[in-house]
Each structure stands twice: as C-alpha cells, then as structure tokens.
Amino acid sequence: MTVLLHISDTHFGTEEPPVVEALQRLAREQAPDAVILSGDITQRARSAQFAAARAFCDSLQVKHLLTLPGNHDIPLYNVAARMFSPYGGYKAAFGGNLEPELEFGDLLVIGVNTTRPHRHKDGEVSVKQVNRVVHRLREARREQLRVVVTHQPACVMRPEDEKDRLHGGEVAVQAWARAGADLVLGGHIHLPYVSDVCSLVQPAAPRSLYCVQAGTALSHRVRHGSPNSVNVIRWTAPVEGAPRLCRVERWDFDLAECRFELTHPYDLTLGE
Numbered sequence: 001m002t003v004l005l006h007i008s009d010t011h012f013g014t015e016e017p018p019v020v021e022a023l024q025r026l027a028r029e030q031a032p033d034a035v036i037l038s039g040d041i042t043q044r045a046r047s048a049q050f051a052a053a054r055a056f057c058d059s060l061q062v063k064h065l066l067t068l069p070g071n072h073d074i075p076l077y078n079v080a081a082r083m084f085s086p087y088g089g090y091k092a093a094f095g096g097n098l099e100p101e102l103e104f105g106d107l108l109v110i111g112v113n114t115t116r117p118h119r120h121k122d123g124e125v126s127v128k129q130v131n132r133v134v135h136r137l138r139e140a141r142r143e144q145l146r147v148v149v150t151h152q153p154a155c156v157m158r159p160e161d162e163k164d165r166l167h168g169g170e171v172a173v174q175a176w177a178r179a180g181a182d183l184v185l186g187g188h189i190h191l192p193y194v195s196d197v198c199s200l201v202q203p204a205a206p207r208s209l210y211c212v213q214a215g216t217a218l219s220h221r222v223r224h225g226s227p228n229s230v231n232v233i234r235w236t237a238p239v240e241g242a243p244r245l246c247r248v249e250r251w252d253f254d255l256a257e258c259r260f261e262l263t264h265p266y267d268l269t270l271g272e
C-alpha cells in the first residue's frame with residue numbers, strides 16, 4: 001500500500017505549536033511514503049518563515065516531499081521582490097522546480113503551479129498547463145493512482161467560494177477527468193471536503209474525478225468552523241479485473257486531546 005499525507009496552508013508565521021507537534025506525531029504514526037504540501041506554506045513569504053517550514057518538513061522524516069507555492073508564498077508588501085523575484089524565497093527553501101512530479105510504480109503525482117504574481121490571491125491554470133497534465137496522465141498505467149495537485153481549488157461546493165475557484169478550473173477538470181486523473185488535491189480556502197467533480201461541472205465530467213481539499217494544517221487561520229485538518233490517502237494497486245478503490249481520510253485536530261483524529265473516511269471507487 002502507498003500512503004500519502006496531504007497537507008496544505010501551513011502558513012508558517014501563524015502556526016500553532018501544539019498542532020505542529022500533533023502533525024509530527026501523526027506523520028510518525030502513519031509513516032507515509034510521501035508528503036504533499038499544496039501551497040500557502042508561509043504567511044508572508046519571509047525567509048524565516050520559509051526556513052521554519054523547511055525545518056518542519058524535514059522533521060517529518062518522510063522520504064518524498066512534493067510542494068507547491070501558494071499565493072501567500074509570494075511577497076505581498078515588497079513590491080520589488082514581487083515583480084522581479086516572486087518565487088525567490090520559495091525556491092531557496094524548496095528548490096527551483098515550481099511544478100514537481102512524483103512517480104512510483106503505483107503512483108503518479110503531478111504538481112501545477114496555479115499562483116500568478118499579478119493576480120494576487122487568484123489562481124489560474126493555463127491551456128499549456130492543462131495540456132501538459134493531460135499528456136502525462138495519458139502515459140499513466142491502470143495500477144497507478146493519478147493525482148493532480150493545485151493550490152487554489154479546481155472545484156468548489158458553495159456559491160460563495162466561486163470567487164476563489166481556479167481560473168480555467170472547469171476546463172481543466174473536464175480535460176483531466178477525460179485523460180484519467182483520479183484525484184485533484186488543493187487548499188487555499190481552508191475548507192476541507194471530498195467530492196466527485198462529475199456533479200460539480202457542466203457538462204458533467206465523463207468519469208469520476210474526486211476533488212480532495214485540505215483545510216489549514218497548522219495555522220490559527222481556521223475558517224468556516226473547520227478545525228485544522230489534513231488528509232491521509234491510501235492506495236493499493238488493483239489486481240487485474242478488480243475495481244480501482246482508494247481511501248481518503250480526513251484527520252481533524254482535536255483540541256481536547258491535542259492530536260489529529262480520523263473524522264471523515266471516504267472509500268472512493270475510481271474510474272478505469
């Protein structure tokens with residue numbers, strides 16, 4: 001079995017130390033094969049915040065780490081840095097590749113940088129990015145869980161979140177569903193949910209594609225009444241003829257117990 005720990009919106013600079021400790025403990029207990037951190041790693045893209053975030057990721061002692069920048073990882077007030085080196089701090093801490101991938105025998109994870117310095121908060125996926133992902137998905141094998149990661153959500157469930165939805169997201173999910181994507185992971189709105197995209201886009205997507213959103217993992221910037229949360233994804237490659245099944249678990253921080261607890265398990269039947 002391959003286990004992924006999906007975390008998002010850590011917003012270092014606003015992290016809660018007890019939650020940090022609890023997430024380190026969860027990672028030790030779950031021993032994931034990879035950690036996926038889908039952006040807003042820092043609160044204000046300051047070098048000390050990136051350094052704390054990097055130290056935290058290293059402390060998890062997980063072999064594979066895939067990170068993406070979020071809008072908060074681009075300087076907001078330092079206009080020169082925003083114009084001339086928007087990803088300088090991010091790259092210094094997490095490397096120069098803004099669209100990393102992870103590929104194992106039973107897994108393909110494709111990162112898409114949806115931040116745009118000129119758009120401030122808003123995210124976007126370009127036609128070129130959509131097509132790059134489609135091309136990679138078409139090369140995937142049946143036994144591989146196919147995961148696309150963005151920062152801003154590709155799909156939202158509440159009308160009031162439409163303004164935070166990825167520009168180009170509707171076109172992207174249609175194309176990625178058709179090309180064989182199983183999950184699209186994201187964050188940004190600090191609202192965790194799991195939903196089949198088929199029911200959220202018009203016309204309906206031709207194949208199940210699940211939008212898996214994480215809340216804020218560590219920050220006091222919790223919203224919508226949702227506590228700090230992360231997702232654990234479990235995948236066992238199916239034998240021939242068996243259905244493709246994936247388990248996604250939402251783990252919420254329990255303030256009384258000071259630990260993450262499994263609160264929402266989802267057993268998903270994936271497309272072929």
Ligand SMILES: [Fe+2]
Pocket residue numbers: 009011040070072188189190
């Ligand atoms: Fe955020």
Ligand SMILES: [Fe+2]
Pocket residue numbers: 040070071072151187188189
């Ligand atoms: Fe964000």
